[in-house]
Amino acid sequence: MTIEQQVQLPTATKLDRVLFGDNQFFGVNHMSEERARAQAIRFQRTDAIMTVLDDAIDSGVTSFMCTTHDRIAEVVERVREEPARYEGFAFMPCMPYAHKYADAVTELGMLGALKRFLPEEGALNAMLRGSRSFATKDIEGIVTLLVDAEMAMFRGVPTPVVWLQNVVTDLLLGLGFQDAFRIFADHVRTRYGAEPGFITMNLPMLVPALERAGIENPLVCANINKIGFRMSGGIDAYREALAERPFRAVAMSVFASGAIPPQEAIEWIFSQPNLESIVFGASSRAHVAQTVALVREFAP
Template identity: 30%
Template sequence: MNKKYSVFLGDNPFFGVNHLSQEIARNKSKNSQNFNNILAVINTALDNGVKDVVFSTHPELKNLITFLKNNSNIMERINIHPILPYAQGYVSKVNENGMMNTLKDVLGSVGFRKKIQILAKGGLGVVKNDFYDLFRVLIDIEMTKLENSKIKTVFLHDVVTDLALGLGVKKILQVFKEHIEKNYKLEVGVVTKNFPLLVSKMEEWNVNFPTVMTSFNKIGFQMNPSRESCERSLEKYDGKVIAMSVMAGGYIGLEESMKYLSSLPKISTLVIGTSSVENAKKTFSTIQNLPQQ
């Protein structure tokens, strides 16, 4: 007998992300970036008991949210768990244009009043190029994309999390946690591809995150430094773990994936992305109909 799982819908296929193949990602994105298709996939997920959606703050997210609000009542029915900041976009922009020009660019998508509020909170740090004040400003800009949405947990992007862990920069995690809790009164989580290092650093730095999204799958895909070490750290961590990459980017089938997850008693929540209604129906109905323990 299997335990009952809570399932989140992941957005990677919506925006053409596949961890195994860029070609697969491009082919999927042709279909999935059609907003009508995304709406249909989310509706199918809801019909099969999935009411939580993980969104990265992709440049197209604001347009997608506007479309969903204008063409359905779906935003009233789903819980959103954003992952931010959208690191991939900022890295290339900063390299090409510098931090201040990048900031001007992203502020261009925000209304005048909101822009003034964000810059006022950033204070002189923005002018002085203070990294942490700029970091807070980027968070605020990206949160505006989800205004008036039912936001549950705000996650720090794994690129930022793992960079902070690798460099030993405790303050990045502290600033993110404090900023979200103080200004938005929301639960804070982190995404990581090095769960053991995160667990170790949280204990060492006394910075606790109640929810962690990280990879768990049978072949150890994106489970750094190894599957075994991640499984050992799972026993030590007292918070909630949301398993991602459970099918290793499509390399493992659903049945095999669920069999592995059933061997990990502390995992009862997982995130799965899909770009088609047919696959969403099959995947989510299969998981929701697993017999309970």
């Protein structure tokens, strides 16, 4: 029994109240470097990742908001191999994974990195499109090429939402390239039949920019929590945007990396207007079960 079954609407994807994240699998912890290192060591094996994902599924979580880290390709393969076990389980890729590209360029050079990440299907077309894009500064070709390259690992599994990572979202926002948001959204919808989402570290600035780009009622994921932890622009600006702007919010860092007690964090976040879902990471069955139970208690 899931928390809330995903329902396809005419213009939007209805999200589960709880999305499971992958920071803990790759040594990301915003409060403790020591804990991050310990988690990175623990999850060096794909079996360890799958154990936690299975715990999340057994607790009723069916949506995995993940990066396009190379290890995720192994997770996708496991899910493909057991369709009955993972029926209804959906991936929500967040792209691009910047460290992957940086490491590849260092190891293989620029051309080698491009060849490595080209989609297998239509590789020649993608290569030509990429070369033309770089030569003419055609942002549409570059954006669609990168999306197609990142999506290659998810063939054969459900991907109802595709997210643009904050490292790119906020760069485009700062440069004023609002057209790129529309290009990304259109490509994700038309090629993959998915809902586009945008991750940001500055929600109050991004939402008006998406409106100006003509993206209606967008999915936006940002840090939202009771103490204003990592909320650029201040908590008041976020609460104003939640109350007044037409968008669908997904909250991350809800627990402020452990600074807010779980019940207090969940009760507060679901008292905010316009909140669609939360995304959280956990490395134990008990933590997953506790979070799911609190959402069931406090989510409207």
